[in-house]
Amino acid sequence: MSVLKFTLYYLIYSLLLVGVAFALPVLFPNVTLLAKKFWLLFGFIGGLTYIAYVMAYLGIKMDPETGIMAIMGSIVLKMIFSMAFVLIYSLNTKEKGLVFALNFFSLYLLFSFFEIYSLLCNLRHQNNK
Numbered sequence: 365m366s367v368l369k370f371t372l373y374y375l376i377y378s379l380l381l382v383g384v385a386f387a388l389p390v391l392f393p394n395v396t397l398l399a400k401k402f403w404l405l406f407g408f409i410g411g412l413t414y415i416a417y418v419m420a421y422l423g424i425k426m427d428p429e430t431g432i433m434a435i436m437g438s439i440v441l442k443m444i445f446s447m448a449f450v451l452i453y454s455l456n457t458k459e460k461g462l463v464f465a466l467n468f469f470s471l472y473l474l475f476s477f478f479e480i481y482s483l484l485c486n487l488r489h490q491n492n493k
Contacts, residue, residue, distance in 0.1 A: 365485050367421055377478050378410055399464040408449055413475040416442040420483050435483050446472060
């Protein structure tokens with residue numbers, strides 16, 4: 365999957381997640397489901413996932429033999445930057461930790477699943493050549 369095709373699918377997927385995020389408070393008005401800085405969190409994880417995909421994609425294209433190492437490297441960097449974000453966010457806000465934790469992990473996992481699926485599609489196409 366090329367970067368352009370990934371970008372198109374990624375935007376569609378992100379818009380779907382945005383729709384869900386807007387629908388949750390409407391469907392459950394009496395429950396706090398989104399953190400105060402949810403959109404900052406969404407943008408950070410979304411942008412970080414896109415950067416991680418491009419890094420892994422370029423690593424696979426440069427040397428297909430070490431493509432798995434490029435994927436693992438991008439995932440590890442994404443995790444390190446995400447944990448740094450959580451630390452900085454937690455130190456600077458006095459918000460409920462459970463809501464933020466659920467928001468963070470749900471977004472992290474949803475974006476990571478999409479990224480890994482897209483990268484595995486790249487590896488599958490290489491094996492068919």
